[in-house]
Amino acid sequence: MILAEKLQKLRVGVVSPMEPLKDHCSWKIGGPADALVQPRTEEEILRLLEFVRGENVPFLVLGKGTNLLFPDGGIRGVVMKLGRLFSEFSISGTEVRARGGIWVPKLVKNLADAGLSGFEHAAGIPGSLGGLVTMNGGSLRHSAGENIRSVDAVSLAGERRTFVNEECGFSYRRSLFQDPPDVPEKRWIVLGAVLDFRRSEPGAVRREQIRVLGERRGKFPLDLPNCGSVFTNDPAVFELAGPPGKIIEDTGLKGETVGGARVSSLHANFIVNLGGASSRDVLGLIGLVRRRVHDRIGVWLDCEVRYADETGKLVPASEACP
Ligand SMILES: Cc1cc2nc3c(=O)[nH]c(=O)nc-3n(C[C@H](O)[C@H](O)[C@H](O)COP(=O)(O)OP(=O)(O)OC[C@H]3O[C@@H](n4cnc5c(N)ncnc54)[C@H](O)[C@@H]3O)c2cc1C
Incomplete structure (x- = not known):
């Protein structure tokens, strides 16, 4: 029996099989999760966790997805959404x-x-x-x-x-x-x-x-899908060269595009989805920005935005980019 069918037989909340994760994150990027579950009560959460432990399936907690980048292939496990x-x-x-x-x-x-x-x-x-x-x-x-x-x-x-x-x-x-x-x-x-x-x-x-x-x-560029500030504003780096938006702007990368992802022309610490951007595009652009900043001021910028791999493992996106 497939994962979502098993979950639908338990009382764990609303279960959506093969749910596109792009519909659950502000970047509008990401393939399907095997099962997206939206519990309504703590009892439903506890039942879901018991299932996840028993079956040893990959598991990720999602809020509104405004600080997350999902993989293009989606997640082979359970994504639990705490929302409405x-x-x-x-x-x-x-x-x-x-x-x-x-x-x-x-x-x-x-x-x-x-x-x-x-x-x-x-x-x-x-x-x-x-x-x-x-x-x-x-x-x-x-x-x-x-x-x-x-x-x-x-x-x-x-x-x-x-x-x-x-x-x-x-x-x-x-x-x-x-x-x-x-x-x-x-x-x-x-x-x-x-x-x-x-x-x-x-x-x-x-x-x-x-x-x-x-x-x-x-x-902020609020008219195109984005995930807020991509890079963290590290106080030591701020002291050295200013906020990440200015540091990126100084490299000349404002407006730079990889596939459907662009360093916003309004605020360089934002990456916007021009339409149809993939996770690979965003990671490629993050990698490009980091290398260019490192070449210029000798600092590797870290990401505030988190990347989930296909097993639901989360890392700052700077650790997943090429
Ligand atoms: C336009 C825009 C502007 C933004 N401005 C700001 C800003 O000014 N300041 C700022 O700090 N952030 C900002 N953000 C980023 C984002 O909104 C925040 O980080 C927000 O708090 C993330 O909440 P979320 O529910 O969307 O979390 P998600 O993106 O869903 O998840 C973020 C992380 O939290 C974990 N998580 C979520 N819910 C739970 C839970 N219940 N239990 C355990 N782990 C959980 C996830 O697993 C993931 O690791 C902005 C984003 C956008 C799109």
Whole structure:
């Protein structure tokens, strides 16, 4: 029996066989996953994890796919998507409890309505809360970790655990929920988080969010499929040569194209899909940028964007490019 048929017989959520991953990532790139599963409850997640362990199938967790590059051949295993079906939240005073699948722009809007300040920098980040926590995402020199009190997670081995902030390993765009090791006991899936904010006035929070959104609209190429900033803004490299967008622009690669992928002419740290770009095109372009930057300033830029191989193994895309 094929994988998706087996899963459809278990109660693990909505199972989609041979689901095109390009429909689940903001770059619109990637072949099919043998099975995409969207659980609705924790029980369904635990049942799915038991199946994955028992059958020893490749497994990957997906949020909104706004920081992921999928392989052209797709993934020969299970991709679990925490999204719309797993997105409740509640507000009590300055404390917010939210599940991992909630869409960050929705959370941000509700924070403004409730007059809670602290996440204005996250306005316009298009991922899920699980992805934001995992990537410790943010902008304007802020990161989500600053407002996280604790994270609820489950390991691939099925253990439930609450991590307090200090245990989450937050640093610049990093957390312990990334780079899952091969040991199932240490691969953690973010189920939700408790966040803490400052009390403010709804109008003031909304105005600041609108300001941040306006700034992003002017700076970022939002009209073509992309994955946000491709390269990390390493503080040591910044000190030496400035932000990655400027470093790439200085190499003259703004507008450079490989197949259907192009270094954005608006912001050189973005790679846009002109239509029909393959994962191979994007990796080729990342490789070209890295070599050119290295030739010029002697530094290898690392990627914030993560590449999944056909077994679902995730690495920064800079480790997968030619
Ligand atoms: C236009 C645009 C602008 C962007 N701007 C910013 C920005 O300003 N700042 C910024 O930090 N990022 C930015 N990003 C990148 C991206 O939106 C963030 O990294 C976001 O937090 C990723 O969330 P996601 O749900 O899409 O994660 P995905 O891309 O689905 O996954 C990213 C990683 O997190 C893992 N993951 C996802 N959910 C879970 C979970 N529940 N448990 C465990 N692991 C999980 C995945 O396995 C993968 O390793 C931008 C992207 C785009 C397209």
